[in-house]
Amino acid sequence: MDTRDRILDLAAGAKKAAGEMRSVDTARKNAALSMIAEALEADAAAIAAANAEDVAEAGKNGLAPAMVDRLTLTPSRFKSMVDGVRHVANLPDPTGETIWRREMPSGIAIEKRREPFGVVAVVFESRPNVLVDTAALCLKTGNAIILRGGKEAIRSNVALAKSVRRALASVGLPENAVSLVDFPGHEAVTELVRAVGLVDVAIPRGGERLIRAMCEAALVPVLKHYKGVCHIYVDDKADLEMALSILDNAKVQRPSACNAAECLLVHKGIADAFLPKVEEWAKRRGVTLHDDGAGVEYLSLDLNVATVSGCREAIEYVNRNGSHHSDAIVTADAERAAEFLRDVDSACVYHNASTRFTDGAEFGMGAEIGISTDKLHARGPMGLEELTTYKYVVRGDGACRN
C-alpha cells in the first residue's frame, strides 16, 4: 500500500472507533483512563528501554542537545505524564451537556448539545509524552485520535501506543480509538490533513515550520498557534514597581514558553524614569535588550524594547507586530486599560497581570491540548470543551414547517 492508502485505512479504522466511542458513558471513559495509567506504569521498563534506544540513536545521528533533551522521557516526566492521565479522568466530561434548549411556537423542541468531534489528528515533534497527554484528552471527550510523532521518537511512541491500546482493549473499548502512524515519510502528514470525511480536525503540536506546512496542505480544519510574540506595554500612568515585577515574570520565569513576553513597549513620558530600571533589571537577570526585534519570537532571555507615544500607538504596534496571542497593559488609568483590552486583537489581553497566565490550568480549564491564535472555534487555551462540537437535537410530534 502507498502512504495515501495506509493513512486512509488508518483513518477509516479511527472513524469506526469514533462511532463506537459516541455511546460510551463518562464512567467507562474514566475507567479506561485509569486503566491506561496502570498499563503505562506496568510497562514502564519497556517504555524506558524503547526511549533509551531512541535517545542513543539521536546521539549517534548528532541531534541537537535541546532536541535530545525533549526526546528524553525521564522518570519524573514519565510520572507527570501518568499523573496527567489520572487528572483528566477526574475532570468533568463536557460531552452530552445541553448548551441551550428552546421550545418553538412551530411545535419543535430544540436542544443544542455538546458532542465529540469524531476523529482528531495530532501531529507532534520530539516529546513522546504528547502522545499520552493528547490521547487522554481526546478519549475523555469521546473522540478517536490519530497520532503522528517525530521519527526520532518512533520506538518510544510505538511502546506508548501499544500500552495505551492494550488498556483500551482490556476494558472493551476499540483499540483504534488511539492510532499511531508508525511508518515514516512527510506525505503521511499531508494525507492526514487532506482526509476530509475521516479526520474532523487536526492539531499540530510543534514549531512554526511544521504548522505552516500542515496549514498549506490542509483540507480539514487545523487548530493552532503559529507563535507567541507577547507584549508588555507600560503606560505613563503605571506603577513602575508593578511594571517591573510583571515584566520579570513574563520574560524570565520560562522564556521558552509561547506566553513569555518578547517585547516591552514604554510610554515616552516615563522612558527616562523607567528605562534605567529596565537596564539594571536586565543586567541582573541576564536579559539582553534589543531595539530591532519587532515581531521576533526569541524564546530566550532576549527582549525587544521600543518607546511609543501613548496607548493608541501601543495598540497599533501590538496589532501590527504581535501574534495575537497574549498582550498586557500596565496602567492605573481605567479608561486606557479598557481601550487596550478592547482594541488589541489578541486571544488573551491583560491589565496589570503577566502574560504567563495564558494556560488551560491557570484559566480553570483543568488541562489543555494547546493554545489557539485562530479566531474560529477556539481562541486561547484549548481544554476539553474545545475538543467538542455540538449538534442540534430536534423533537416534534409530527411537526412540519409552514
Next chain:
Amino acid sequence: MDTRDRILDLAAGAKKAAGEMRSVDTARKNAALSMIAEALEADAAAIAAANAEDVAEAGKNGLAPAMVDRLTLTPSRFKSMVDGVRHVANLPDPTGETIWRREMPSGIAIEKRREPFGVVAVVFESRPNVLVDTAALCLKTGNAIILRGGKEAIRSNVALAKSVRRALASVGLPENAVSLVDFPGHEAVTELVRAVGLVDVAIPRGGERLIRAMCEAALVPVLKHYKGVCHIYVDDKADLEMALSILDNAKVQRPSACNAAECLLVHKGIADAFLPKVEEWAKRRGVTLHDDGAGVEYLSLDLNVATVSGCREAIEYVNRNGSHHSDAIVTADAERAAEFLRDVDSACVYHNASTRFTDGAEFGMGAEIGISTDKLHARGPMGLEELTTYKYVVRGDGACRN
C-alpha cells in the same frame, strides 16, 4: 496593480475599518442599519436600472432561465431585502457579551467575552440581495465585510454597494466596512481566501463547485456546507400517517432548499404496508421515486427510496451517504429515537419532525448567514452569534504566575 495587490489593498482597507468598528456601540450600529435601509429605498430606481442592465446582458449571453431568475431583483425581493436590514437592526447584538467570568486563586479575574471576528469575506453567486443580507449581519456584529459576487450581477452589486457605503459614511462609519471586489477574475477569490492576517473567515454562498474551489485554495478558515443530502428514516414503530406528512413537508414544500429530504429509508418490516402509500403520494404530488440515488442531492421533486433492516442500518446508511446536514427518524419507540439522535453524525437530527426546520429563524436565531456542515466553530444554522469569536480579558493587580 495585479489581482493579488488589488485584493491585499482592499483587505487592508477592510482590516482598518474593522479596527474602527470594534469601538462602535450597538445603538450606532443599529442607526447605520436603519440608514442603509433608507438609502436603499432612496436609490431604488438606480438599483433597479442597474439590475435591468444585468438581466438584459444575461439574456443576450444566453444564461439559463433559472440563473436569470436568481439574478432578477423583483420589487418584492427588493422589499424583503430592505425589510431584512431593519429586522437585523432589531435583533440583539451578541458582541461584548460575557460568556463566563472566573476569579482565580492566583489573583486574576478572567472574562471570556464575545468579540467581532474582524474581516469576513463572502463569496456569492447570482443573487444580488445576498450582498445586502450578509453585509447587515456582519455590520451588526461589528465585522467588516468584503463581498465578491458573480460577474453577471456586477452592475447590481456596484449599485447596492454604493448605496450601502454612502449610508455608512453619512453616519460617520468607515465606508470600507463594506467593500466590493468590483473587478473580474477568479484569482480574486483565490487571493481573498489566502489573505492570512487580513481576512479572518470566508463564507461561500453558492454551489458545491464554488465551495470546493474555495476550500482547495484557502489558507483562512472557511465556514460552509457543501450540500444537503437529508434523510427521513421511517421505523417499523412509526405512525405511518405522521411519517407521510413529514415526508411530504420535507420533500415537497421547497425541494430546492438544502434542508429538503433527498432520501427515504423504510424499515423492511413495514415496507409492504408503507411503500404503496408512498407510491400513491408520489403520484399525487408529482414526485419521481428512485432506487439508485444514494448520496444524490436532487434539489427537485425526486426522491431516493431504500429499505433497511432496522434503526442501526439506517444510522449507518445516513452516516455513509448523507452530508451531515439534517436527518430525521419517525418512530414511536423512544429508545430507537435516542439511538438515532445520538449516533447520526449530522448538524441537526430530528425525531418526528421535518428536516425543513433547519433554518436560523426556525431555530430562534432571528436570521442566518448560512448553514454549516463543518464541526468547528459553527454547525447547523449560523446566526449573529456565529459571526463572533471571543477573547479572554484578564485583570490583575500586578498578578504574576508562580
